[in-house]
Amino acid sequence: MQKDLNNLVQSALVDISVTDSTAQLYELRVSILGKSGSITNLLKGLREFSGEQRANLGKVVNDAKVMLENAFDTKQTQLKLKEINQSLQAEKLDLSIERPLKQVGASHPVTLMSNRIVQFFVKLGFTVYHSPEIDTEYYNFEALNVVADHPARDMQDTFFIDDTHLLRSHTSNGQVRAMQSVKPPFSILSPGKVYRADQPDATHSPQFHQIEGLVIDKNLSMCDLKFVLENFAKHIFGQTTSIRFRPSYFPFTEPSVEVDAQCKCNDGCKVCKGTGWIEILGAGMVNKKVLENCGISSKVYTGFAFGIGVERITDIVNGIDDMRILFENDIRFLSQFVNCV
Ligand code: PHE
Numbered sequence: 001m002q003k004d005l006n007n008l009v010q011s012a013l014v015d016i017s018v019t020d021s022t023a024q025l026y027e028l029r030v031s032i033l034g035k036s037g038s039i040t041n042l043l044k045g046l047r048e049f050s051g052e053q054r055a056n057l058g059k060v061v062n063d064a065k066v067m068l069e070n071a072f073d074t075k076q077t078q079l080k081l082k083e084i085n086q087s088l089q090a091e092k093l094d095l096s097i098e099r100p101l102k103q104v105g106a107s108h109p110v111t112l113m114s115n116r117i118v119q120f121f122v123k124l125g126f127t128v129y130h131s132p133e134i135d136t137e138y139y140n141f142e143a144l145n146v147v148a149d150h151p152a153r154d155m156q157d158t159f160f161i162d163d164t165h166l167l168r169s170h171t172s173n174g175q176v177r178a179m180q181s182v183k184p185p186f187s188i189l190s191p192g193k194v195y196r197a198d199q200p201d202a203t204h205s206p207q208f209h210q211i212e213g214l215v216i217d218k219n220l221s222m223c224d225l226k227f228v229l230e231n232f233a234k235h236i237f238g239q240t241t242s243i244r245f246r247p248s249y250f251p252f253t254e255p256s257v258e259v260d261a262q263c264k265c266n267d268g269c270k271v272c273k274g275t276g277w278i279e280i281l282g283a284g285m286v287n288k289k290v291l292e293n294c295g296i297s298s299k300v301y302t303g304f305a306f307g308i309g310v311e312r313i314t315d316i317v318n319g320i321d322d323m324r325i326l327f328e329n330d331i332r333f334l335s336q337f338v339n340c341v
Contacts, residue, residue, distance in 0.1 A: 001045065001057055008038055009064050016071050022079045029072050039065050106338040110209055110326055113314040114191055117211050120235045121189045124228065126213065129188035131174030133195075136164050139173040143293045144252040159195050159206075167195035171212035172252060175286070175305055178214055179294035184301050185217035191310075202322040209310035216286070216296060216303040222255070225283060225304040233261040233280065236313060244277060253284025253305055271316060278316055281308045 012032050019025045032038050042061050046054055107115070118128060131139075140146075141153050151157060152169060159167040174190025182188065190212040198204040215224070226245065233243045241264075245257040260277035268274035286303030296303075311323045320326070325333055 001042070001049075002060065005042060005061060005064055008032075008042070009068065012038075012068055013071060016068075016075050019075065020079070022076060022083060025072065025075055025079060032068060033065065033072070039068065104338075106334070107340075108326075108334065109314050109318065109337045109340075110310055112337060112340050113317065114209060114211065114310045117232075117236070117308060117310065117313070118189060118191055120232060121187075121211075121213060124187070124231075126187040126189040126215075129174055129178050129182070129190050130192065131168075131171065131177050131190050133168055133193055134161060134165055135168045135173045137166060138164075139176050140166055140168050140170070143176040143290065144172055145287055145289045145293070146251045150251065155197075157197050159197060169196050170194050170307060171210040172305070172307060174212050175214045175252070175290070176294055179216065179291070179296055179303075184296060185215075187213075187215045189213050200324055200327075202324065205311065205323060205327060207327075208323075211308045211310060213306045213308070214286070214303060215305075216291075216301055218301060220285070220302040220304055222257075222285065222304075225257075225285070225306070228304075229259055229281070229283065229306060233259075236317065237261050237264065243280075248282060248284075250282060250284055252287050252290045254287040256282070256284035259283055259306070270321065271319065280313065280316070281306050283307070 012028075015028055016025070019028055030037060034040065039061065043058070043065075046058050046061070049057055122128070137153070140158075141150070142148075146152060158169045161167070171190045171192055171194055174188070174192075178186070178188045178190070192209065193207055194210050195207050196204075198206050200206065213228075215228070222245075226243070230243050233241045241262050243262070244260050246260065248256045248258040250256040258279055259281050261280045263269060263272035263276050263278050265272065265276070268276055272278050283304065283306035286305050288298035291298040291301060291303060311326055314320065314326065315323055
């Protein structure tokens, strides 16, 4: 038995030393020290002996067992360490490697301009008040004092959905809805898409964006309107810009004006068509009839309103001479605005 044990220990030590993975070592350990492993079998064989001989042999086998367990443990630690180092080498992550740049989306120039305009008016105390893009003739025309036979109400000019519903032709429907639901005094801004049956060309599009402004309070005058719009023009076109009012006509404002901003050029250019002035929006004092139509007493309250064409301002600021490019989704054009906020 002693000889068997010696042989077993010798070959086990050799096997342990040549094993080079923890998985193999585990299998070897089971085959020697496991339940039916060779050392365990030797211990079982002690039953054939008795007395002092059994006790002596037992001690020898147990010593050999402890020695082999230590040998396994030591090897196990070595192999674990080796394997950790190997995987650290193999899985090394090089964070300095350059990755190809992904194309990221960005806000459209019209959205950028719309946000810029809204932010300006919000700082002045205006609140954003959204109104629907599909509305009734009542909100888009009737309440705004646009008479039934007004050319704008013609099928040729406005996209009708059925007999009474249409795609709003301006954001002024927001004026009516605000006046009917918000208690004066208030200042609201109604931004969004508007639709007109227009053939697309350099200055027209069947769909474009407007921002409507409406202020209702006591004792408002054209001076207040001019103050607000002049500051708006300075914010967009620069502090030295001034504005001028030209008499105009809108059924919902009285008096009505067309507002021009001073062009940056001193002696006339393509943008201002040599006049030194650029038309930027329509505005006026809210017509008394409209105040009354919307349930606001014209004896107590006054109001002013304006409608800004966002594409127009975008074109002027960026020197764009054909607005169709804003709707063509040409990445070469749009990517020029990627870093703008
Ligand atoms: N709704 C007018 C338009 O679309 C603009 C406007 C708004 C004019 C408010 C006066 C007051 O042309």
